[in-house]
Amino acid sequence: MKPEECTLYHSGLRGAEAYFGxxxxxxxxxxxxxxxxxxxxxxxxxxxxxxxxxxKRGDISMELVSKMMKRNYAKPERIRKVLQVIFHMVNKGYQVFIVGEILPNATVKGGTGWAAELAKLFNRPLHVFDQKQGRWFTWKDGKWEEDIPVISHNTFVGTGTRNLTEEGREAIEDLFARSFG
Known part of the structure; x- marks a missing residue:
């Protein structure tokens, strides 16, 4: 696959998303x-x-979001538009790459976790670089498995934490190099 045949979708936030861009x-x-x-x-x-x-096409009940994410949101209206944007990213990008942290309950920390839950729901290839563990994981058969993913679809999402570490930056760089180098 040639890089010019691929499209990255994200929301331009500082950290992982800006670096994916x-x-x-x-x-x-x-x-x-x-x-x-x-x-x-x-x-x-x-x-x-x-x-x-x-x-509005990406709107969802905050009660359902809380249930899927296994957490509560103190100011649900504040995060609603962010979740709606994430819907559009995952709806357009077939493969999903996240840099962040996998929590013990198998969700991904922060608002980025919604991209992971949508990827699971839409049955999209989902990969997370866990900055705390320093490794990539792929969601497979209802659990996280250590992996070294490549970009293998023409459309993909690159999202994650605003607090991108040097190791997280290297993981993104290596992903592109493995995929297109």
């Missing part, structure tokens, strides 16, 4: 950044501002 640009991968009115992403290349109508 930088690597995509370096390797010649197409990039689309989803956002919503009133939000300015840190990386805004090929920006798509989702309308209220488009955002």
């Amino acid at each position: 930088e690597c995509a640009e370096k390797w010649g991968v197409n990039e689309v950044v989803f956002t919503y009115e009133g939000h300015t992403p840190d990386r805004a290349k090929n920006l798509v501002v989702l309308s209220e109508e488009e955002l």
Whole structure:
């Protein structure tokens, strides 16, 4: 697969998403950044501002989100638009790559965890680089298995923590190098 035949989807937040975008640009991968009115992403290349109508297509009950994520949200309305944007990313990008932390309950820490849960729900290939463990994992048969993934689909999501470590940066760089080098 050639990099120019691929498209990365993300929301341009600082940290993992912005760095996925930088690597995509370096390797010649197409990039689309989803956002919503009133939000300015840190990386805004090929920006798509989702309308209220488009955002509503990604709407879901916060009660269901809490159940799937196995946690409660103190200010659900504040995170709703973020979750709606994540829906559009995962809906467009077939394979999902996340840099963050896998929690003991098998979810992924933070809002990024919603991308992981949607990938599971949509039966998409899902890979997480756990910065605490320093390893990649793939969701397979209802559990996390250690893996060394490659970008193997023309559309993919790159998302994750805003607190990207040097090891996380290297994991993203290595992913692109393994996939397109």
